[in-house]
Amino acid sequence: MSEGGSERGRDAVAVIPEFARPLxxxxxxxxxxxxxxxxxxxxxxxxxxxxxxxxxxxxxxxVQAAARNRRGVSHARYFLRAWQSLPPAPAPGTVPATPPAGSNVIPLDRAQPRGRVAQSADHLAAALAAMEAP
Incomplete structure (x- = not known):
């Protein structure tokens, strides 16, 4: 009689390998x-x-998968399927896509330590100033 272990769990490694420690x-x-x-x-x-x-x-x-699961996640095995469907990491030096010209998307300036509300207010002020300029 088994003591609650499955065939998969019997060979499980409880020690986390060094390559996985940062993850x-x-x-x-x-x-x-x-x-x-x-x-x-x-x-x-x-x-x-x-x-x-x-x-x-x-x-x-x-973290996103765990947050979506209402019943909670108890084992890392839960993440394997989601991880396998992820795309490869972008090549080093790849620049994120920019919105097309004329788009109504306001780009975030991550170099500034200001919040999004302050940045939005600055963009609105600049737009209003541009409309008033002759």
Whole structure:
């Protein structure tokens, strides 16, 4: 008789491999507390996903997935399917797309430590000033 372990869980590794430590730390720091005892084959998949999509993308996807799940997430295995559907990380030096000319999107200036409301007020003031100028 089994003592509650499945075939998959019997070979699970409770120790987190070094390559995964930054990922686990980011997810845990965000308040998502899950079990990380994955099978060796699952850790192999996680390693490949970290190399393909990057730590930031995986951690963000895990935190978002945990937030969407009403019943809560108890095991890191829950994230594997979502991670496998993520795109590869952009190549180094890739510049984010900019809105087309004439768009009504106000770009965020992340260099300024000001909030979005203050930035929006500045953009509105500049637009009003431009309308009043002869």
């Amino acid at each position: 686990v730390d980011r997810i845990t720091a965000a308040g998502v507390l899950v079990a990380w005892n994955l099978a060796p084959a699952e850790w192999f998949v996680v390693d490949a996903l970290v190399k393909r999509s990057g730590l930031d993308m995986l951690a963000t996807a895990a």
